[in-house]
Amino acid sequence: MKPQLFALLTAIAWGVGGYFEKKGLHLGNLSPTMGITVRTAVALLILGVASYPQWKTLPQAGPKALLYMIIGGGVVAGAVGMLCFYTAIKGAPLNRVMPIAFTSPLFGALMGLIFGGEPLTLKTAIGMLLTMAGIVVLTIG
Numbered sequence: 001m002k003p004q005l006f007a008l009l010t011a012i013a014w015g016v017g018g019y020f021e022k023k024g025l026h027l028g029n030l031s032p033t034m035g036i037t038v039r040t041a042v043a044l045l046i047l048g049v050a051s052y053p054q055w056k057t058l059p060q061a062g063p064k065a066l067l068y069m070i071i072g073g074g075v076v077a078g079a080v081g082m083l084c085f086y087t088a089i090k091g092a093p094l095n096r097v098m099p100i101a102f103t104s105p106l107f108g109a110l111m112g113l114i115f116g117g118e119p120l121t122l123k124t125a126i127g128m129l130l131t132m133a134g135i136v137v138l139t140i141g
Contacts, residue, residue: 011102014102015098018085018089018094018097018098018101019094021035021039021086021089022089022090022094024038025086025089025090026090031090032083032086032087032089032090033083033086035086035090036082036083036086039082040078040082081104085097085101088100088101095138096139099134099135099138099139100135100139103131103132103135105131106128106131106132109124109128
């Protein structure tokens with residue numbers, strides 16, 4: 001499959017998942033911290049099974065690669081990002097939270113441009129500006 005299709009499936013999964021997560025938080029009167037704990041526990045079980053054949057590659061990844069994964073994925077995106085997201089969906093309508101929360105691709109693209117040496121093309125710049133404009137339109141009011 002093409003990477004763009006996986007990106008679209010990601011957006012669908014996160015958007016649909018966000019709806020059910022918000023409903024679960026409110027129906028169960030759960031704290032955002034408890035919500036993210038349930039989500040992470042279930043994901044850990046599923047991903048642990050799915051990744052089992054690749055576990056042997058972990059030691060050969062090296063400490064620097066693992067540190068990037070731990071800090072970027074585990075701490076920043078996994079813990080801080082998800083705790084902030086759950087706090088946001090617990091306290092505000094999804095149509096206000098999701099457009100702001102999902103500006104994450106813009107920040108990822110900026111990191112790639114600034115630190116990753118990725119080129120800034122006119123097409124990329126226009127796409128980023130249109131995305132930001134859409135978010136502004138959706139969240140004003």
